[in-house]
Every structure is written in structure tokens, then in C-alpha cells.
Amino acid sequence: MTNSQNFRLRSFDFGDLEQFKTVFINENRGKPIFLLRFQNISTISLVEFIQLIPQKIAEMDPSHQESLRYYTYGDKKNLLIGVAPVEQSSFENQTNFDAAIGRFHDGAVRNGSLNFDFGIGRTQCNFISYVEEIFRELDSSSLKNLKDNLVRWSWTYLNRVNDYFASDRADAVIQPIIHYNHRDHTFSMKGGEVFVGGVAYAGYADLIRDIPHDQDLNRIELLILEKLIMSCNGSPGLLKFNISPQTLIDTFDTDEKVTRFHELLLKQNLNPQNIRMELIEKPYEEGEATLKSVCRRFWNFGISFAADDFGVKSQSHQVVLDLGEMIKEFKLDPISFKFKADQDLTKFLDNLAFIDYCRRLSDNREAIITAEALEDLDSLNFLITHQVYYFQANLFCRKIWIQEYKDRFKEMQKLPEAAVTKILGSAELTQRLKETGNIFSLAKEVSLA
Template identity: 55%
Template sequence: MNSQEPLLDLDTFEERFIDANRGKPLFLIRYQNIQGMEMEQFLTYLRNEVHSILNLTDVEFCFHMLDADTLLMGISPYSSWRGRDFPNIDSAVGRFHDECANNRVCLFDFGVARTQCNYISDSEEILQELLQASEKNLKDNLTRWSWTYFNRANTYIAGAANEAMIQPTISYDPHRRTFTVKGGEVFVGGGVYQNYRDLIQDIPSDQDLNRIELLILEKLIVACENAPGLLKFNISPQSLIDTFSQPEKVQRLQKLWDTMGLHSKNIRFELVEKPYEEHRFSLKDVCEEFWKCGVSFAADDFGVKSQSHQVVLELGIMIKEFKLDPISFRFKANEDQIKFLDNLAFIDYCKRLADNREAMITAEAVEDFDTLQFLMEHQIYQYQSNIFCGKMPIDQYKAEFSSMSELPESVVKEIVDERGSEMWNDHSSNIFELARNRGQMPRN
């Protein structure tokens, strides 16, 4: 923005600051109770000093007068801010505040808000989030200097790095008697945060977790750019209902994964076991909008809680995968006869449900070859377990996908029998790499 450009009206400010910066981090600085300068003087001072204040040149900025006592300043990067280059806007404005007071230039109160300008939310929603957060931060700053509000989590969400982990899904071909990676489940990790739990612990309690979940989903989709195979993303039913009840938001998300070189048929949402409420919109209605795009759904930890049964019956043919917790198949006949028979009955029930809708069954956390063989004997041919592959960085998955294929069953048995317990406890194991290193499968 030119230093002499006039104040923007709200619609133009929203368009210039938000709509033009999709996919970038945004900062909104709220200035109030300005003393020692007229508002026009203060605005001119900011325009002339902004690059010095922020110690940045890769920055765009614009202004809007919210009311007679409140000036809004929107800040975004021209391109992107990465890693250590990510600016500490909160601290920079705090120093500016102190310098103005110490040098008797002027006095003012300020609040800094920050969010990712995500692809799905309306510009009005994003602006409202920024207005509320900047007002809260201003009130906090009147009693304590909390310039790093929501800082670490926002840095992860807004960072340009492809930070995501994936645990491959392995499929068994009973005719060729080989194992091949077909896709995987995508997780938070591999950078600022090691897992979803650590990230959520950094989110202030007053934040909307549905919005945070949406930002994480977008972050993971962007990290998966051009990734092969069927990619599975966890999402709660409530987040789906609350976020995607408007069909245009489904279309925006589809546009995002199209831009990232991903195909709808290779996107699957795992509906996690969480209670949800349907008021104006139903889960089925929202899922049908995704289904029309080609997206399918998985029932996570099917059978562990009654919620998953409700979801399966509600969504019908849209459920294309049942993910089984080990409690559904781990009991041996010589350990607990009743639980073993219950496992057999439950597996038979799952197979019937899967056959009804041509869905897959995936056994999670298989611990040993005996259990694997039991599952194969009962025609459960898909697995997600450390004895095959632990979580790996998404970029490693992209690079190695084509080589993680056609692993003979005999090799799997030999390696798992020999090193199964070690691999089970190693969350970064890779049986395909082990087999190659031992010369037990062709190098690609």
C-alpha cells in the first residue's frame, strides 16, 4: 500500500486484506485511545514508519477506521514467511508502543490478532475472528504484556513448511501373496509439533476448536500436495456439520485439494468417535455434499462405542472403510474363549456391513504375525500397524511410495517373527526398507 493511500472502507479493507491473501498469515493490529496526536497524524506516522517498526520489507498493509477511537491496521506478507524468518509482529508493536511512550511521541493502547487466512472460511468470518481476538489482546495488554498470544500454534498453522506425518495403509493381495502400500492416514507432526495433542494444548481455551480443526485440515491438505494413494484425514462429525453445512464451503475445500494436485476419489474423511448434535443440518446432508464430489468416509474405531454404529447406519453407502481397533481381533482362542468367539462374531458382522456397501476393513495396530495370519484367514486384507510402517514425514512418503510395494508374504513373516516386537515399539519402522536392506526384495 502506498503511504499516501487513503483509509479503506470496510468492504474494500476486507477485500484487500483478506480475500487477496488466501493461504497467508494475517495480522490485525487494533489501535485505541490515542493521545498526544490527532488520529490523522498518527495514521501518517504509522504509514511512514511501518517498515521500520516491523523491520520488514516483505509486507503489505492497509488501514480502516472502525470508529472514531479505533484504527485497524491489516498486515500480510507479499509472498510467505518461513521458519525463523517468521516475524514477531506482537513484539515489534510492543517495542513501538514503549518507544512512543518513552520518547513522548504519543500514547496508545493496542491489541494484536493473528490467524491463517484459510481457504474455506468467509472473509466476514475471518475478520470477525480477528476483531474479537485483537479486542481480547488489547484488554490483556492493559494488565499484562502478552504479545505472544496464540503465537506458537499460529506459527505452525501459518508456516509454509510441509509439516505432516503419514502412517501408510498396507494392502494384502491374496492371489499374489504380497503386501503393497495403498495410501495412509495423515497426522499433525514432523515440525513445530510432534502430534495433535501437543498442538491442542497450545490453543487458548476461548478459541473455537471447530475453526482450529478446519485450519489443521487445510494445513495437512496443503502438506500433501501431489501425494499419491488414498489419503485419510481425521475430522469430528461436529466440525463437519458446523463448518460445511454451506455447500459453497465444500466447493472451496474441493478447489483447495484440486490446486494441490489431489483427486477427490483419493480423499477420505475418518469420522472420529465423538458425540455430535444436529440442529439445522444433519451429518448425512453435509456428507452427501462431499460424496457428490467423490469423497468417501471411514468409520474410525468401529464398534468401540455405539456412536460409530449410528454414523454407519446414517451414512450408508458413503462409508467405504471400517477401521477396527485391536480390541476387535486380538484375543486368542487359548487365552479367552468367549472373547475370541465374540471377536469372530464381530468380524463376521463387519464383513457383512462392508460387503453391503463394497467397503474395505482395515485392522489397526496389529502386533504380531499370528494375529496378521488370523486376519488374513478371515479375509481382512488391509492394515495400519507399526509392524509394517510407523509414521513417516509426508515428503518421505511421496518419495518412497512407488518402492513400497509387492513385498512377499514370506519376507513379512520372517521379518515380523524376528523383529516384530522391536518394530511394534518403533514408531518410525518401515518393513519395506528393512527388506531392501536385507536384499529380500528388488530395489526400485
């Protein structure tokens, strides 16, 4: 291995591929990293070509000359150059590697000075996955991009999805959880469910739709989870993250990976006891590792679980019975709370019986019941009467940016029940609430808080 101080460049001898992978990835965990792949380099020596790459990238943004570190391995037939920021904070405005290398390539081919093929892979270099897993993703995506470039294909997946993961922007939104305190009759924000947000994507569903069917969805789901956790740095309150049972089983199949997950939380100034994994209602298969055994690893670090879309006939019901004390939240979504006894007695009694069943289950586990899809004051009063005190609904607050959530957490506390009743009982104020999207803000505007 040799070093060059000019562009913080380290070259690995041919045959040292494992050392290249290990050093490149382990030195840059938690940073966005890139793998530049070059093939069939002609009319120039390998050393000259390697020295040209940092120069061409620096031409796009001279400030990155000192802020990027390079790792090289290979020959003129297949050269790999790993690129990562020296410091996490130094990479807020990322160099457009595609534009830099593309411009270099087009200019070189046009003037006949040299020729080469290239492809670029990128990922948020996560804390949890093994070196081989991270490198495999970089290797395959850079090769795919190279092949796509050869046929001039417009690679939507690599441009959008991978850019989203490689960016260190805090692109996340949170749907607040509002708690009703039946002792002092106030409403307060206690935390929320964290979702994909930001410039590249409006939401989780949009991101998933943009991923080709041949991609490893378990890994994508893991990257989403990590991206969201990193966006939540220092956030207060209870934070909930969606994950499918199958991804949980397949991804966290060793104690080491769960330990790394725990370390990631601590690095992001998050209390593991305030982290809750919400198990998505999806089918799953168990092998040597069972859902219960994997969840137990998280539980040992203080991380709890929520059952999404809970119902008697749902998969979540069996998950609740299997995981026992590890389930600390039941999500009711949706129940037809609007039904009155004089409209549909059977439906009304069924709802009543189911809520009572949920209360007994939650009491046994010291868990909470969270109601979603609330739309009106009558439904809210119905739930409070039957001792359901947690709500995750646009009726109180729409999704807000994670930074706004952190800034306003202390403000969104102790809203009097009388203020909530007045706002939700008024057609005019309810319309204004739909426009502002935050009952706490509206209450201050109209001098109710």
C-alpha cells in the first residue's frame, strides 16, 4: 500500500482486494461513500490516470480537494477508486461525481487523448452491515451503472434512490403522537413515527416504487432505517421506525449487528429506551432465527416493539401473542369509531369489545394503545371514554420536518382539553386547522393556549 498526500490518496497493491475493502469501508462508517469503477483505460499509464481523477473531481469544486479521501485498487482493465469525505461535516454540499467523471470522459474521447468506461456506485456507509455486504452493494451498483452508461440508459434508480441514501441531509418527517392526560385534562406531544421525506422523495411509498424488482429490498429497508435514525440526531421523545418482520429476521441475524444498531443510536444521541420498532403487517418465514429470538436481542438493549394495524384476525395479533412483554404499543388502524349504537348495534358492540380486549392486553404488558385515522371530535371523545389516550392522526397535527419537531417539542405540551374541544367543535376553526396542520399552533393564534 502506498500513500500520496496531494489528494489524500492511498493505493493498494494488486492482490490486496480484501485489505482495500476493509480499510476503505471501516475508516468511513457512517459517511456517504462512493465507488468509482473504470475499465479498459487506454493511451495513458495507470499511475497517471489515478492522479487525474482527484484533479478532475476537484475542478468541479476546488474546496473538495482537501475534504475527500481516495482509495485505489486494480489495473487498467478494472480499476476501483473508493471516495469518502474526510469528515462527516465536510460533505454537506456533495460533489457531483457523475458530472465530473462524465465531463472528463466526454472531453477525453472528443480530443482523442484517452478512453475508458466508467460506472459509479454509492451508499450511505452504514454502521450495521458487514464490510462484505457494503462492498457487494457498491461493486454491483457501480458495475450496473457502467453497463448502463455503455448503452446510454437513463438510470433513474441510481440517480434518485442511491443519491437519497448517499446524502447526509436530514431528510425525514415525523407524524406526532399526541397523548391525552386524563388527570389534568391536557394534550401533549410525546414523540412520533418517522418517515422518509426530503428533496428526492415525498414518502416511503414513492421510494419503494422507484426500486427495481431485482434489488435486495431487505437491504434497502435497512438503509432507510439507518438514514432515518441518522436524521433524528438528538431528537427527544418516543421515536418509532417501521420495519418488516422478514427484514428484521434476515438482517439482524447475529448479536453483532444488533450491537452495531445500538451503537448507532448512541452515536446519534438517542436513548434506546425511547426507540420503538413498528412491525409492518407483512408475511414472513422463520428458519434458525425466529422473530422472537431476533426481537429479544433488541429488547436486551431496551428497544421495544409496536404491532401495526392490530386486529383479531391480523398477523399482528399472533405477533403480539408471540412477543409478549416486548410489545409496548398496539396500533388500531382503522376502527370505524363513527358507528353509533342506533345506526349499527352489532358493529358498535364489536368495536367496544375489541377495544376492551386491547386494553386488557396492553395492561398485561404495560403497553399503550394508539389510535390512527381519527377524523372528528365524537370519535376522540368515544376513545377517551374507553381509556384510549394516544393518538397519531392529522386531526391534531400533520407530518412535520424532524428539525421542526426538535425545535417545537417543548412548545407542543399541555394544551388544555377545553381548547381542543373548542377548535374541533367549530367548523371555522376546524377548517383553519386543516390549513395550518397543527392544533398547538392554531390554539396560540386564537388565544386558546
